[in-house]
Amino acid sequence: MGKGGRHAYAAISLLAAGALALTGCSEGGSKEGSGDNKDKENAARQQSSIDFGDAKASMGPAAEVSGAKPGGTVTVLQRDSYAHLDPAQIYVSDEGSLSSILHRGLTGYKATSDDGSKHEVVGDLATDSGTTTDGGKTWKFTLKDGVKWADGSEITSTDVRHTFERLFAPFVTNGPTYIQQWLANTPGAAYRKILKDGPYKGKHLPDSILDTPDDKTIVFKFKEAKPDLPYALAMAGYGIVSEKKDTKAKYDKAPMTAGPYKIKDFKSGKSMTLVKNTNWDPKTDPIRHQYVDQFNFVFNKQYEDSTKALLDDSGENATSISFNNQVDAGNLSKVLADSSLKSRVVSGYQPYVGQMNINLSQKEMQDKKVREAIAYALPVTPFVRAYGGAQAMEVAGGLISPTVSGYNPNFDPFGKKKKPAGDPEKAKQLLKEAGKENLKLTFGYINTPEGQQYSTAMAAGLEKAGFDVQRQEIPAETYYDQVSKVKNNYDIFHTAWGADWPSASTVIPPLYDGRQIQDGASNYSHINDDKVNADIDRINKITDPVKAAEEWNKVNEYIVKNVVSNVPTAYYKQTQIAGSKIGGLVYDDVLGGVDPRRLFVK
Amino acid sequence: MTSPTKAEGSGPAVALDPELAATTETVQVKELVGRSPGQLMWIRFKRDRAGVTSACIVLFFIAIGLLAPVISKLYGKDPYTVYADERPELFDSAGVPLHPNGGISSEFWFGLEPGNGYDVFTKLLYGIRNSLGISVAVTVATVLTGVLLGIAAGYLGGKVDFAISRVVDFLLAFPSQLFFIASMPVVVSLFVDPKDETPVYVRVVALIAVQWFLGWMSLARILRGTTLSLAGREFIEAAKVSGAPPWRIIRKEILPNVVTPILVQSTYMLPAFVTAEAGLSFLGVGIVEPTPDWGQMFSKASTELVMQNDITYMFFPGISMIIFIVAFNLLGDSVRDAFDPKTAR
Numbered sequence: 001m002g003k004g005g006r007h008a009y010a011a012i013s014l015l016a017a018g019a020l021a022l023t024g025c026s027e028g029g030s031k032e033g034s035g036d037n038k039d040k041e042n043a044a045r046q047q048s049s050i051d052f053g054d055a056k057a058s059m060g061p062a063a064e065v066s067g068a069k070p071g072g073t074v075t076v077l078q079r080d081s082y083a084h085l086d087p088a089q090i091y092v093s094d095e096g097s098l099s100s101i102l103h104r105g106l107t108g109y110k111a112t113s114d115d116g117s118k119h120e121v122v123g124d125l126a127t128d129s130g131t132t133t134d135g136g137k138t139w140k141f142t143l144k145d146g147v148k149w150a151d152g153s154e155i156t157s158t159d160v161r162h163t164f165e166r167l168f169a170p171f172v173t174n175g176p177t178y179i180q181q182w183l184a185n186t187p188g189a190a191y192r193k194i195l196k197d198g199p200y201k202g203k204h205l206p207d208s209i210l211d212t213p214d215d216k217t218i219v220f221k222f223k224e225a226k227p228d229l230p231y232a233l234a235m236a237g238y239g240i241v242s243e244k245k246d247t248k249a250k251y252d253k254a255p256m257t258a259g260p261y262k263i264k265d266f267k268s269g270k271s272m273t274l275v276k277n278t279n280w281d282p283k284t285d286p287i288r289h290q291y292v293d294q295f296n297f298v299f300n301k302q303y304e305d306s307t308k309a310l311l312d313d314s315g316e317n318a319t320s321i322s323f324n325n326q327v328d329a330g331n332l333s334k335v336l337a338d339s340s341l342k343s344r345v346v347s348g349y350q351p352y353v354g355q356m357n358i359n360l361s362q363k364e365m366q367d368k369k370v371r372e373a374i375a376y377a378l379p380v381t382p383f384v385r386a387y388g389g390a391q392a393m394e395v396a397g398g399l400i401s402p403t404v405s406g407y408n409p410n411f412d413p414f415g416k417k418k419k420p421a422g423d424p425e426k427a428k429q430l431l432k433e434a435g436k437e438n439l440k441l442t443f444g445y446i447n448t449p450e451g452q453q454y455s456t457a458m459a460a461g462l463e464k465a466g467f468d469v470q471r472q473e474i475p476a477e478t479y480y481d482q483v484s485k486v487k488n489n490y491d492i493f494h495t496a497w498g499a500d501w502p503s504a505s506t507v508i509p510p511l512y513d514g515r516q517i518q519d520g521a522s523n524y525s526h527i528n529d530d531k532v533n534a535d536i537d538r539i540n541k542i543t544d545p546v547k548a549a550e551e552w553n554k555v556n557e558y559i560v561k562n563v564v565s566n567v568p569t570a571y572y573k574q575t576q577i578a579g580s581k582i583g584g585l586v587y588d589d590v591l592g593g594v595d596p597r598r599l600f601v602k
Numbered sequence: 603m604t605s606p607t608k609a610e611g612s613g614p615a616v617a618l619d620p621e622l623a624a625t626t627e628t629v630q631v632k633e634l635v636g637r638s639p640g641q642l643m644w645i646r647f648k649r650d651r652a653g654v655t656s657a658c659i660v661l662f663f664i665a666i667g668l669l670a671p672v673i674s675k676l677y678g679k680d681p682y683t684v685y686a687d688e689r690p691e692l693f694d695s696a697g698v699p700l701h702p703n704g705g706i707s708s709e710f711w712f713g714l715e716p717g718n719g720y721d722v723f724t725k726l727l728y729g730i731r732n733s734l735g736i737s738v739a740v741t742v743a744t745v746l747t748g749v750l751l752g753i754a755a756g757y758l759g760g761k762v763d764f765a766i767s768r769v770v771d772f773l774l775a776f777p778s779q780l781f782f783i784a785s786m787p788v789v790v791s792l793f794v795d796p797k798d799e800t801p802v803y804v805r806v807v808a809l810i811a812v813q814w815f816l817g818w819m820s821l822a823r824i825l826r827g828t829t830l831s832l833a834g835r836e837f838i839e840a841a842k843v844s845g846a847p848p849w850r851i852i853r854k855e856i857l858p859n860v861v862t863p864i865l866v867q868s869t870y871m872l873p874a875f876v877t878a879e880a881g882l883s884f885l886g887v888g889i890v891e892p893t894p895d896w897g898q899m900f901s902k903a904s905t906e907l908v909m910q911n912d913i914t915y916m917f918f919p920g921i922s923m924i925i926f927i928v929a930f931n932l933l934g935d936s937v938r939d940a941f942d943p944k945t946a947r
Contacts, residue, residue, distance in 0.1 A: 201652045329904025389696030421687040457684045470799035
């Protein structure tokens, strides 16, 4: 500010401030209904243990969506451009959503209800979800008749063999690694040794591992029982790749597809156009529809931008949607409070479960009473608030998400659902019994605005119980690297984990197997409990998914209640919005977002 | 030894205030009472209504800053209580106050902060206290350094002058805001045990240190120039000839003659430091939650949550800071006018 104009500036700024003050009234926060309905709904959702469907369930076409009509163009507003289109490289959820209308796999999730909450695993390209006669060691799949690539050529077992053999090639680095490890029967990255260059130099997996006796049949042979194979095969990362059209690393930008849509045009970072695949036969597909003529993707739309455009709802915006963008936290309560938006807003769970890890390598944390005191004292409400409230985070009881089979909504050993702000009295008493009042507790938090907000309030809650909380910021970019070091300074820190398929076998073993404690591993709390380790080995062999889910939940309850190494905080949720002319809008729990397979233009 | 103004009688006064002595003369003729330059300045200042008003406002801010603990004790709340957990019935699940206008009520006079639900009234009081305290400390440190080095350079001359002037030039070339942002985390990490939380005082000391480090040069430069012109004057020569040691000359002869630029400069510097401190906290490198701070309230106010749901919140830190900065700048102008009435602006 120049010296000459000081008085004038002062007058203007005061006036402006006054004018703003007059208009500066704001309404209060959203008035929320009681939580009863929500709880019931959740209770209903947990029943949806996902079964393996038989040949009848695997037959196409998929059940009609009520009111659906063909035609029209849908604009898709996305934040991130797609880094990978090659199925073998797809792991992240936004690419997974795209893959659901582009690629096909041996198995897939068929929605069995109209609200996206119930699913079963059925055969997609295969006639059923797989048959095994020896408890999960040998799995046989048969391809359906009339399944074709987008260029009209037949999909054969050679393509399937090629799909799995190329997963061992060095350029495949981003996808899931479950089936590769199972085939090679080794943990970690050692599986690559059995087929170093993939199928490209003439070598193939032996028939004792992967057998394709004829054009239609594929047999997986594992050394140990792998009852979860149908789930794993349904992952986007195990979508089928064409042997003839395989361009190795270049396939990532222009893949051959088999789903109801094919890529007409893709400008990375800018736009993408999908058009109908005329060689896709609905009679072979129990999962997907092909109502919309064309999808136009626009990238680089931040959450605020896409929310603004979809709220605007004029012209092209009325037929717009975002597969993966959420309503931004600032607009969330406004969007949910507006009853006129109800028909075009969907909410649902993401697969992540938040948990506060108690670092068992720290001496003071080895006292169970202290851990129980933390579990009772820790307020969860700050975490829920920081991410936008009850519509973004639901207070958790256990470590298994509502989207995973075996979830028990009534499990809540520390009374977090009744007292989400913590129970300092009880904690104080426990701490007194342990003789550790004023115990120093180093709390590593992620240095984001949300992390700062919830960590201060959590610290305030823990201090009420008599802890001496030392908050330490950890840069967001290296947060997981730092907390996954075996030697770290933190007593408690928060992490989240999402299941790869709706079975706790992708949750409990990676997070709580004591034999996996090493730098970079995801056993953040360093729990090494003999009973948990033995249970993991035992349950991994159970072939009945329903029984396995029950058993996994028992391990979960044992960890939370008896070991107290991880305090569950919240199940992640999200809310999405679509234009008013989009029909068939449903939040799919398995995809963790809007279901693109059933959309139509009204 | 008399003050140079009196010693020189009706002749032209020191280079700083060429008109001061003349004014003194006319007043003396009318009322026939002796007044020191300080008294004259005070008389002139009292006539300046804008100056007196802004002085009152500034004093008010300083008073509430000093009395913040007393006020919040009488009011019965503190800025650290997470009301969103203590009184959940007042908030929705995202931490937005349910009552309109940010939850303003007879209980919470300025409402509640969206998010963790801190009490805005006490938070603002303590925010003012902390921000002002830091800025006053920076100003005092800067003025002391500036005076010491500026006068030393001007009076001693030669190699000392050369050395100090080059350091000043060098430091002036630093982009200060960038330097603050880059050096704050480094300075903080120098002092903290990796097992412990960064104590608030470390952040405060670091804030004061980095602002002081790049804040003293302008004053030093001005004082060097003033001292240089004073050093050649007769009364200094006379003092030297009569055998006064340099320290005594600086103290008794030079310092009284540079009080005006020091006062005027520091009244300009203080509000600048307040905004700089607020800026650093706004950017997240200064004072962080839960310690209340003016700038940090702004950064809270600029989040989507507050912008979309509780715009009222922004007006408490916003208006209070505008009033304070405007008042302090006007006060600075008035102080200068009172010391130096004939200088064109």
